[in-house]
Amino acid sequence: MDRRKFLFTSSLTAGIALIPKLSSAKFITDSNKPPLPVKPLRLTKGDTIGLIAPGSGVGRTSFEKAINTIKKLGFTPHYTKNLRVNKSFLGGTDQQRVDDIHYMFSNTKVKGILCIRGGYGSNRLLPMIDYKIISANPKVFMGYSDITALLYGIYSQTGLVCFHGPVGISSFNKLATNIFTKEIIKGKNQIIIKRPAEWAEKLDPAYSLIKIKAGVAQGKLVGGNLSVLVALIGTPYDIDFSDKIVFLEEIGEKPYKIDRMLTQLVQSGKLSKAKGLALGVFKACDYTPEDESYDTSLSLQEVLKDRLSDLQIPVIYGLPFGHIQDNATIPFGIKAELDVGKSRLTIIEPAVL
Numbered sequence: 427m428d429r430r431k432f433l434f435t436s437s438l439t440a441g442i443a444l445i446p447k448l449s450s451a452k453f454i455t456d457s458n459k460p461p462l463p464v465k466p467l468r469l470t471k472g473d474t475i476g477l478i479a480p481g482s483g484v485g486r487t488s489f490e491k492a493i494n495t496i497k498k499l500g501f502t503p504h505y506t507k508n509l510r511v512n513k514s515f516l517g518g519t520d521q522q523r524v525d526d527i528h529y530m531f532s533n534t535k536v537k538g539i540l541c542i543r544g545g546y547g548s549n550r551l552l553p554m555i556d557y558k559i560i561s562a563n564p565k566v567f568m569g570y571s572d573i574t575a576l577l578y579g580i581y582s583q584t585g586l587v588c589f590h591g592p593v594g595i596s597s598f599n600k601l602a603t604n605i606f607t608k609e610i611i612k613g614k615n616q617i618i619i620k621r622p623a624e625w626a627e628k629l630d631p632a633y634s635l636i637k638i639k640a641g642v643a644q645g646k647l648v649g650g651n652l653s654v655l656v657a658l659i660g661t662p663y664d665i666d667f668s669d670k671i672v673f674l675e676e677i678g679e680k681p682y683k684i685d686r687m688l689t690q691l692v693q694s695g696k697l698s699k700a701k702g703l704a705l706g707v708f709k710a711c712d713y714t715p716e717d718e719s720y721d722t723s724l725s726l727q728e729v730l731k732d733r734l735s736d737l738q739i740p741v742i743y744g745l746p747f748g749h750i751q752d753n754a755t756i757p758f759g760i761k762a763e764l765d766v767g768k769s770r771l772t773i774i775e776p777a778v779l
Contacts, residue, residue, distance in 0.1 A: 482545025
């Protein structure tokens, strides 16, 4: 995920002031043996949804959009004064952001938590979170992109089924709303995530369908944003890929960087343990003919095939999730089936109670 623009323009002195005194994380487990999955209660129209900004902050326009989105979905938004705070490239200090996580999980009136956006900064909070609070108050928690770090941390330390899906400033278009409703409100199983028919008319190669390795596989879903996920390797919050269906998405990283991150996953031995690999849309991750490096670079498709075709597991690129409007909600820790031949990912069991 390309964060250079706002990192470059942020004040270094402001950033230094944000460095917290890290305390040891509470309730850390062996991430290679996470607790049994804990399913949250399903949401009901009218429920109160807590909005938090655990990564970057938001401006007025994005804030108002998120409030309206929650209302249109049929829920009541709730937030603290921390939501509108901006400190350099972060949405408030680390302490303010982790305080909001604790508050929303412990507040019994809040039935679900939606991150307002990603950006950067969620990984800084992992050692500061009191995971006992989350374990004692399991509820729907959703976000994507930079929020991958929190999905990893919460699942690895508590076993809570979280959701990789739209954030507060997302569009929640027809596909996104439909799958969100089936999974989190209705608690359905056998939910099929497949490419919309209209994608066949898209000219952007990022929406291509690439069947890299044929096959069918079943396993529990884990994954998220590629660059955030790779940055967690070697930390207490990393998750074992054994017998998992791994899902990945990315934005703004050019082919050589995608190559580097996939190479790290391959060389770490993590991908060889997985049952299957489902790739969403890697948006703006390729060079265009106007780019200086176009003539000397491999394309995104070539990188994916080069790095992943030797895996002895089903691999597919081009499913509807990632930094796109058709961003399907994917439950973290729930059993699914990946069928490359049929170009679909099926959520086999209910993700909520």
